[in-house]
Amino acid sequence: MERLPYYQLLHILSLIVLIAHTFMAFANPAPENRRRTMIITGIAALLMFISGFGMLTLTKIPFQTGWVIVKLVCLIGVSALAGMAFRKVHLRNALSTIAMALLAVAVFMVYFRPF
Ligand code: HEM
Numbered sequence: 001m002e003r004l005p006y007y008q009l010l011h012i013l014s015l016i017v018l019i020a021h022t023f024m025a026f027a028n029p030a031p032e033n034r035r036r037t038m039i040i041t042g043i044a045a046l047l048m049f050i051s052g053f054g055m056l057t058l059t060k061i062p063f064q065t066g067w068v069i070v071k072l073v074c075l076i077g078v079s080a081l082a083g084m085a086f087r088k089v090h091l092r093n094a095l096s097t098i099a100m101a102l103l104a105v106a107v108f109m110v111y112f113r114p115f
Pocket of ligand 1: 007008009011012015048049051052053055056059061068071072074075078102103106107110
């Protein structure tokens with residue numbers, strides 16, 4: 001259990017990087033930024049997966065728990081948005097609203113764990 005804070009730190013740091021670079025893509029989807037954004041958001045999303053599953057193992061929370069599945073779906077959704085910002089530039093406002101909604105749902109799941 002003493003490893004838990006390290007996973008928590010990794011989870012939050014990679015979340016900050018994922019959000020920051022996703023919203024940078026919305027603000028400036030210039031083609032020359034695409035490769036760098038895809039690499040950074042890809043690595044950040046992967047680290048979120050790894051730290052999330054690491055914490056599930058340490059806390060013995062089963063994977064088939066409602067709030068975990070919901071968070072997983074939110075993470076998959078958020079991870080896809082930066083790439084879409086470069087391809088569908090005119091949809092950036094809608095994509096940023098979707099990002100905010102997915103993040104709000106995921107954070108709600110953390111603190112309320114309704115199921
Ligand atoms: C966009 C998606 C996600 C967001 C915004 C998010 C956010 C957070 C936040 C804010 C915390 C609380 C801080 C902490 O305890 O360290 C947390 C904890 C946690 N997250 Fe995530 N997370 C996401 C995805 C995931 C995924 C995909 C998994 C599992 C595969 C996961 C598993 C966990 C676990 C197990 C905890 C710790 C609970 C505990 O300490 O008892 N998260 N997450």
